[in-house]
Amino acid sequence: MGGEDTAIFAPAVWFREGRGPRYAQLYRHIVSAIQSGELAPDSQLPPERDLAEIAEVSRVTVRKAVAQLVDEGLVDQRRGAGSFVRGQGPKLEQSLSSLISFTENMLARGRASSSEVLSRGLFPPTPDESMTLGLRTIDRVSRLERLRSADGVPMALEMSSLPEDILPDPEVVGTSLYQYLRGEGRAPTRAIQRVGAINLSAREAQLLAMPVGAAVLRIDRTAYLPSGRPIEFTKGIYRSDLYDFIAELRLGD
Known part of the structure; x- marks a missing residue:
């Protein structure tokens, strides 16, 4: 890699005080560079000694970061040749037939999930919300828009709408909406x-660290209580380079 290429490993680019161990920050930075295309498939990482010098870290730190990239399937180590970007690692699979939250899905895969709340509040329902949730124009909905990440990598955008009596105060929701609803005895069953496909707007692309116009998965979910009442309407945008949604089909009687 040339001087301009190796500049992406300079500490000013990837290291921030208080954001975790250096090896973890370096790992996350390289993951982001691979997913954005800044590090192309089959491109070679600098040798361990050179990368340690460029990143101003110890060789042990570089070794730990690269080992995690290898474990995730993002980098190949070729004997006598060095470390090469494999491209996108194995996609995360999520069943379309299981009602599981993003947080639970990441936990089951040993990934650290996080949510950044982009907006939330109580609002008059839109026509779609009124129709889907069975609301009147005088009713209000709780809206919660979140950027969902795993191990610091942006994965999805979700906009959830719930009737006010189900979620009176959207400020109380932490990482997991379903965890809160279960605690209140209002979880859908x-x-x-x-499922469809859309192209990212400029805002969506910036949030998901993807090119404008990139194709992604769009999933609209309506969730119901055991009584049959609809209590959640979520519009989600998921990175198609990182996600596979799986449906199991069975032969009918």
């Missing part, structure tokens, strides 16, 4: 999901 079934859902209908519709």
Whole structure:
């Protein structure tokens, strides 16, 4: 890699005080560079000694970061040749037939999930919300828009709408909406999901660290209480380079 290429490993680019161990920050930075295309498939990482010098860290730190990249399937180590970007690692699989939250899905895979709340509050329902949730124009909905990440990598955007009596105060929701609903005895037990494809707007692309116009998965979910009442309407945008949604089909009687 040339001087301009190696500049992406300079500490000013990736290291921030208080954001965790250096090896973990370096790992996350390289993951982001791979996913954004800044580090192209089959490109070679600098040798361990050179990368340690460029990043101003110890060789042990570089070794730990690269080992995690290898474990995640993002980098190949070729004997006698060095470390090479494999491209996108194995995609995360999520069943379309299981009602599981993003947080629970990441936890089951040993990934650290996080949520950044982009907006939330109580609002008059839109026509779509009124129709889907069975609301009147005088009712209000709680809206919660979140950027969902795993191990610091942006994965999805979710906009959830719930009737006010189900979620009176959206400020109380932490990382997991479903965890809160279970605690209140209001968790849904079934859902209908519709899957499609869209192209990212400029705002969406910036949040997900992807190119404008990139194709992603769009999933609309309506979730129901055991009584059959719809209590959640979520519009989600998921990175198609990182996600596979799986549906199991069975032969009918």
